[in-house]
Amino acid sequence: DVKVTQSSRYLVKRTGEKVFLECVQDMDHENMFWYRQDPGLGLRLIYFSYDVKMKEKGDIPEGYSVSREKKERFSLILESASTNQTSMYLCASSPSGGPSGNTIYFGEGSWLTVV
């Protein structure tokens, strides 16, 4: 069974803290994605990666960075958390060749609150 696992379901962090959100997939997928989901805005792409050590900016990369040292793991980093980064974060993966016609598999989401 396909599996995308996000390490933390619920986090509360203070403004200015460095935050790591970890994501692991067990399907040997080349592509991995980080989205944030906010009411009325849908899923917005933060960063994606189509290979180890490769990364591409999405629509809202400001305030975030990512790391993909291993194929199965894609980490999202908030260098200095701010309250406007309070959101649900979704990690996803898909097979090679881009998501065209391919299923994107999502994790269960990480709810981050920055206080």
Added chain:
Amino acid sequence: TQLLEQSPQFLSIQEGENLTVYCNSSSVFSSLQWYRQEPGEGPVLLVTVVTGGEVKKLKRLTFQFGDARKDSSLHITAAQPGDTGLYLCAGARNNDMRFGAGTRLTVKP
């Protein structure tokens, strides 16, 4: 502004009614996908449409991809309370996928 505009944003209907939700864009996509998301969960894929004009049926759900591959619709026949959820459309371009804001559907028994 969203790359993909979904309408309506909210929809509340009675069990047994039919409904259609829309996903529109000015961009052309190589494929378009529909997902359903339930509270506290990640989105789950319902269908992928690839060819302009394509129609796919999944039990009571009918999905159509516009001829120009810029828009899509989802029609549900005889809606049931189990259809309640957030319906998201997503368009694929190159290596990435962009999502609409979703239609939140509530089907009352």
